[in-house]
Amino acid sequence: MxxxxxxxxxxxxxxxxxxxxxxxxxxxxxxxxxxxxxxxxxxxxxxxxxxxxxxxxxxxxxxxxxxxxxxxxxxxxxxxxxxxxxxxxxxxxxxxxxxxxxxxxxxxxxxxxxxxxxxxxxxxxxHEPCRSRDPSxxxxxxxxxxxxxxxxxxxxxxxxxxxxxxxxxxxxxxxxxxxxxxxxxxxxxxxxxxxxxxMHPYALGPVLWSIFWQPDIQCNLVSPWLAAISSVIRPAFNYCDFEMLVKIFALRRPRVALWWHGLFLLGNPKILDFIHNYLTTLDEGCFYDTLSRPDIVTAAWTGAPQSYQDDLSSTAYHHLNDAVPRATLLQHRHTLTLRDPWPLFYGWRPFGSVPKDTIEPDLYPWLEHGHNREYNHWTWWSKDDASVGPSVHAGYRKETGRFDPTVPDNLELLPATDSSAPLPPASVLPIAFEPSRRATLQMINHSLGNIVGERSVSTAVIPDLKQSHPWLKDWTPV
Incomplete structure (x- = not known):
């Protein structure tokens, strides 16, 4: 209170x-x-x-x-x-x-x-000190x-x-x-x-659900990744153990976990239903629209990446015969079309690569210089009062100087101890394929638009993109 x-x-x-x-x-x-x-x-x-x-x-x-x-x-x-x-x-x-x-x-x-x-x-x-390392x-x-x-x-x-x-x-x-x-x-x-x-669920939602995001996982492999997560946290789910869950989350992504901690502290177990829904369908089911759409702004605010769009690595592609990773292509397109009404629905990495000579030539100057997106500032505008001028803020990091860059995300994939070991049976690790299907179809939909606003199946540069795969049944390009 x-x-x-x-x-x-x-x-x-x-x-x-x-x-x-x-x-x-x-x-x-x-x-x-x-x-x-x-x-x-x-x-x-x-x-x-x-x-x-x-x-x-x-x-x-x-x-x-x-x-x-x-x-x-x-x-x-x-x-x-x-x-x-x-x-x-x-x-x-x-x-x-x-x-x-x-x-x-x-x-x-x-x-x-x-x-x-x-x-x-x-x-x-x-009240414990600001930098307390006390695990209490x-x-x-x-x-x-x-x-x-x-x-x-x-x-x-x-x-x-x-x-x-x-x-x-x-x-x-x-x-x-x-x-x-x-x-x-x-x-x-x-x-x-x-x-x-x-105060804005559509801003906080992408932060929350990025707790399960993994930069190395391609969109067509999301289902087994989320199924493995579900099997790990199932004991905490079964006993509604919020304390155990937040510790798991904090070990993985501390900056994201603090927001989950707040949700868990309010104590309603229905929040676990949202997590279960997301892990099995890629839709948390707590609103009429998903709250998990990646947001490059809130990723910059929190210092916690949410999607392949937040990848800071940059590679230049100078030659026409270069193979450009699809993730890099969509990263460039997204940066140059931020005003278009085609938001990212999911942040999982697109699969495959695209020959440079099949990409719109308008994009060549950016492909040849590499991708570099840097957050600069945020401008607030008054919606109703025209007499109120814009207010520019540099953000928490620059204005307070208290951002701690040493807080790590633990996102490194560990190799299997025995890569030849058989996969566990479905009875032990049930896998719902809906997350992979949704993530893949949304990636394809996002691939249909080029930087001049045109949308077509050919722009996706996916050979033989026909409705032959089971996931493409009843799929209509947007």
């Missing part, structure tokens, strides 16, 4: 909007007036040293109805809006009777961050930050979070040191970089 408020008011702040408290805030009561609690009630007992601003803030964010709202809206709705509306009710108790000023101004994001630190110190909630569980502060980032995805997928019942007890412990406080303030100050991805 605390991070939900900080994210939401940060968005209002960026939009130059204001907020106010509503009449729906909880009413704090003296601790000596608290009787026996019902099973559905959770006591939040605040000591005498708790500031009045903290009491008022908690009364607003823990209320079942919006305890605060933007001045121009009827509710506090934002992509990260979260309230406890189920069968649980919070009771806020103070040492003495507290009177709340209904006309008080809600805390700004920076003030709310200080109130969060005050709250954590009162209840002994610690994440601090509640960092875990809540990641979980809040996942709220918009849950809302889009119509998932209800399943959160554990909180247990809050006052503790006489040493408060956070200045370094830990600074770390939390940094989280709040840099939240807008994460909020940009978090």
């Amino acid at each position: 605390c991070w939900s408020y900080i994210f939401s008011t940060r968005l209002l702040q960026l939009q130059k909007r204001r907020a106010h408290f509503t009449d729906s805030c909880l009413r704090p009561i003296p601790i000596n007036a608290v009787g026996d609690l019902a099973q559905s009630e959770i006591l939040v007992q605040l000591p005498g040293e708790a500031s009045l601003r903290l009491v008022h803030w908690l009364s607003a964010i823990l209320a079942p109805k919006p305890g605060w709202a933007s001045d121009d809206e009827g509710g506090a709705c934002s992509p990260w809006d979260a309230r406890c509306t189920g069968g649980v009710r919070f009771i806020i108790a103070t040492e003495e009777q507290v009177t709340i000023d209904p006309d008080a101004e809600p805390p700004s994001p920076s003030e709310a961050t200080e109130l969060l630190i005050e709250f954590c110190n009162l209840f002994g909630i610690g 569980p994440l601090s509640p502060i960092k875990a809540a930050f990641l979980a809040t980032l996942a709220i918009p995805f849950y809302r889009m997928a119509k998932l209800q979070p399943h959160l554990p019942r909180p247990s809050l007890k006052l503790r006489k412990t040493t408060g956070m040191d200045e370094g830990q406080k600074t770390d939390i303030r940094r989280y709040a100050g840099e939240a807008h970089y994460y909020m940009t991805l978090s």
Whole structure:
């Protein structure tokens, strides 16, 4: 709830909007007036040293109805809006009777961050250092930050979070040191970089599903690759072991795993159905359209490649008799046709190569210099207000200087110990061929367009491309 408020008011702040408290805030009561609690009630007992601003803030964010709202809206709705509306009710108790000023101004994001630190110190909630190598569980502060980032995805997928019942007890412990406080303030100050991805499922989706992507796997071999992944993570699936899953993901792709961690922390097991659907059909099935389309922008933002389009290697092809890898050809075409309405559906590597003399001559200058795509900056435009000029941002890496390039992706393929060993039977490793079929057909569809906007079967440069293969049955070129 605390991070939900900080994210939401940060968005209002960026939009130059204001907020106010509503009449729906909880009413704090003296601790000596608290009787026996019902099973559905959770006591939040605040000591005498708790500031009045903290009491008022908690009364607003823990209320079942919006305890605060933007001045121009009827509710506090934002992509990260979260309230406890189920069968649980919070009771806020103070040492003495507290009177709340209904006309008080809600805390700004920076003030709310200080109130969060005050709250954590009162209840002994610690925070690990920024560069901690301690393998112990994440601090509640960092875990809540990641979980809040996942709220918009849950809302889009119509998932209800399943959160554990909180247990809050006052503790006489040493408060956070200045370094830990600074770390939390940094989280709040840099939240807008994460909020940009978090609030838009079509931007976050490609990041999430790239956890299963492998740069070496060709599109026609996706099925056995995903089947092997499914067999490895099946024990965690069977026991709904989110902790084991996120550890597996973190060992493979740490930058991607942190987003999955947020989804898992919200606790709804239906998220596993989405993973299972993707591994067996290449469609997660949580929306009317796939959320796994690779996005070269979010790949640059996160530093985690999502497709063959993000391959940084560059080779020049000078001679007409050169064989150009199909992946390289489509990489060049995609870069030169970014405005065309033919998005990438999947990022798996295209198979085969193409003779250079069969490629449109317009592409020769780029083929002969090699491919080099570099992210420079992002420009924000106001959709509705023409008086607001464009805003240019260089991004997290350049603006903060805190991007850590040493965080590795573990994407190296390990050779089989015995390459002559027979494949496991289908009963042990069942393989659904739909992922390979989908990835291959979408690769072919993406191959039909050249850089001047023409689309034809001949542009794909796939010899004897006829409807003879079983995967091409009922396939119609787009």
